[in-house]
Amino acid sequence: MIKNCITTSIFDLFKIGPGPSSSHTIGPMKASLDFLAEMNALKPELLTEPLAIRIHLYGSLSATGKGHGTDRAVIAGLLGWTPETCDPVQFSLILKEITNEYTVKVQGHTIKVDTNSIIFEKGKYDSPYANTMVLKLLIQDKVLLQHEYYSVGGGFIYRKGQKISTTSDKTPKYAYSSMKELKAHLQQEQITLGELMLANEVALTGCGKKEIERKIDTILDFMHKAVRRGLKDKRILPGTIKLHRKAPLLYQKAKKLALTSDSFLIFLNAYCLAASEENAAGHIVVTAPTSGASGVIPGITYLLKTHFHYSAAQMREGMLAAAAVGFLVKHNASISGAEMGCMGEIGSASAMAAAMLAYCTTQNINVMESAAEIAIEHHLGMTCDPIGGYVQIPCIERNAMGAVKAYNAFLLATAGDSSLQKISLDSVIKVMKATGKDMSKKYKETSEAGLALSATEC
Template identity: 70%
Template sequence: MLKEAIKTSIFDLFKIGPGPSSSHTIGPMKAAYDFLQRANLMTDLTDNQQVMIHLYGSLSATGKGHGTDRAVIAGLLGWLPETCDPNEFTTLLKNEDDIYLIKIQEKQISIHAKNIVFEKGRYDSPHPNTLVFKLLSDHKIILEEEYYSVGGGFIQRKGENLQAQNDKTPTFEFSTMKEFKEHLLKNKMTLTDLMIANEMSLTGLSRRAIYQKIDDVLEAMNKAVKRGLRHKGILPGTIKLRRKAPILYNQAKSLASASDSFMIFLNAYCMAASEENAAGSIVVTAPTSGASGVIPGIFFLLRNHYHYDKQKLREGMLAAAAVGFLIKHNASISGAEMGCMGEIGSASAMAAAMLSYCAGKSIETVEAAAEIAIEHHLGMTCDPIGGYVQIPCIERNAMGAIKAYNAYLLASSGNTAHQKISLDSVIKVMRATGKDMSKKYKETSQAGLALSATEC
């Protein structure tokens, strides 16, 4: 095996937390929390302490609209994404003069908006989502840590190898779809068996515990869709965008016998979860918060229209996770690295795999569906208006789900043995495309649609 095996847990990929952005909200909150823990290991601190946070690249360009400033305050207060109250979270920094007290070694340090610096200059960093935390004592830096928010709520600390940190070895090592399929053939096993075996070896959880945690993730998705179908009104931010999911849902119900009601229902489900994300409510990174409407929308459709049972839906999530692992490992799920190809493109591919696997299709069809979905998102820009995860993000979730469904239909319609492009190949193309794409189109709001509606 030339490349290191994937050691990502399903529950690292599917994380429950507040919107609107996994890379700009969840990641920075986790980085701030990690810095707080490290600061608490310091000794001989004086009473004259200060914490400064410097945001670079995409975090600086669109951090205000994505709540990055609130996220770092939350993390320094000791909050974590999976347990924080979203209502309390959205009240942070409502007023720029608000002061918060954080505690380091029983010493209270005041922090406010001026402690967060949105750096506009160039910064030599390996990732466009970079944060630097500094603890100063008597105006001298006594602790400095640099973090990268690499997409989907994953973070890396400078000088740290996350793969090397995990000393657990998956039972069936793979880094490509080719290797994944070789395991299935050699051991005469299913995708479900392989994914569960690896999750058990990486986390130490039992099969029953893994299924329970998948159920928890699915229930969080279910709640996000249901809330979004109920909630009406204007989303937070200066765009003043009105929620559309409840309108679509009522329209679909009134056209229940019409041929296109199916797509209207799916659009409503995806936009419901995505609008909840934009409002800062609790969603599931799938694989990111910006793409948190695609898989939940597909799941809601499969459960309530196809009436798949709990086990079938669990297995569909495992298929989605397998594709998500491959993309994250060999390209990226970060909008700041890949554009929206990395977020909606990845989610669409994962959803196409989920649809195929739930329908009982072969692993070749699952692969073909995921490949088709990525292929038709190649080069997609990430250009949110005003830095808010609203336009074009919310509608884009619905479009990603529709493409996923069509990818599933196309993959199911012929002999996949003659598929010309493999999933591994298209992921390589995805990575190259992301590298070649101008940074203006990768979550900076400096080009594209972000400039086409400046009146917003």
């Protein structure tokens, strides 16, 4: 058995929830929901009036939490809302007014929470992760319960001393932690990547193959609903930037140029912008692998479905290939913008999309690996420097650029001999991790440098 093998499910990687940031909205919502359960598990005799809740946000959660909706997310979780089922309209109304107050129910007690319950800590905090939250239940000034949470990208969270909502306790049928080990299974067992991934999903989730396939179809449906909504919605995006949506106009232009040779690229850009603008609006999207990168794979898959007429079976195969690459990046580096910069988000999504395109076309694991490696290689060092802390500039257009890079990586991988590729996927992921570690924190989702300072009038 391979030690520290990947035990993440495809349904952990592709999660449904509200935008604009999986690490700043979905993760914190899950953390506060977990804290709500922990409060309700306390011995009743410990709870005496007056009770209060305090949420301390550190790192990128503090720096860009306002623009990313972290304050709304922690309140939503304390109210018992979940990312998968919350109403995005109601979610957007939380704390719309500074005087808004909410009631948290704990074992018959009512605890009032408002903007004063959330503290954006600007100082340094000794933590192993960039996005840290500390939640406290107080009786007057005495701490009755305290938990430290880490939002590590893509809506995954850890609680200090315990992993939650991240990995399965079960063992995959084919254990691996690198592309080298994954390829060894395929060669030894003489099975396809799709067969291996499905077998692992069965082992990790306990679901049958038909149920897993149905759930993948549901994920794709949510992705494509976001694209379709975004192609129609012309409203200005929320926030102080007052950014106008581009997807509807670009889509109309694409239709007028439908007979030109490169029209599919215009359509692809429109589809990616549409889903990403929906994310920026705080609407329901799918983490792919993060909310900030939730336009790349939805745009690619919408193109494959509506223009190239891929079958449902082909789309599932592509999603499994994308997940395999996403698992490797998450396991051996990070998909978090606060850890890796934008190469962790758009870079990962681009690699996943390139793998999807290559595998659907060739069914060749070596070509798939080359496509993914090329995509990551050409996102190395990309900063995460959102203007105003909003997932808008440069995030929205980067989704379209990431998809185009994915398509080009696919072309480069399929045009040559993949056996001649000098850099392996495992190697480039190691470089990615080292680059993220060396990158200044100013360029990792803090809005303290780069483009974030280039348009102060926004």
